[in-house]
Amino acid sequence: MPETSPAPKPPHPRLVLALGLLLPCVGQVLNRTPQRALTFLFFAVLFGWVTMNLVTAAVCAARGYPAWRCFVAQHAGLLFIWLVAAMDAYQLARVRWVQFHFRPAP
Numbered sequence: 001m002p003e004t005s006p007a008p009k010p011p012h013p014r015l016v017l018a019l020g021l022l023l024p025c026v027g028q029v030l031n032r033t034p035q036r037a038l039t040f041l042f043f044a045v046l047f048g049w050v051t052m053n054l055v056t057a058a059v060c061a062a063r064g065y066p067a068w069r070c071f072v073a074q075h076a077g078l079l080f081i082w083l084v085a086a087m088d089a090y091q092l093a094r095v096r097w098v099q100f101h102f103r104p105a106p
Contacts, residue, residue, distance in 0.1 A: 027089025
């Protein structure tokens with residue numbers, strides 16, 4: 001029977017969540033899923049570009065939005081994907097954390 005090396009300890013889920021909220025898609029990188037991180041990053045840039053072009057400064061001025069609300073409206077696509085990526089990274093980290101710490105004894 002071949003010997004298997006023990007699985008590396010996964011990062012703590014709260015650390016993954018904190019870094020995922022601080023920088024986009026870093027949580028996926030910490031979870032060792034870089035392709036997933038690139039996918040989230042692509043869609044964040046895409047949706048950010050779409051909302052930037054849909055909600056122009058003229059639209060904000062016509063509706064009388066304050067500056068902060070205009071900024072949030074223009075970047076809504078990016079912020080949405082950023083938050084979804086952070087939640088996804090936390091969920092995967094939490095599952096791996098529980099599987100690692102509560103696996104049955106051999």
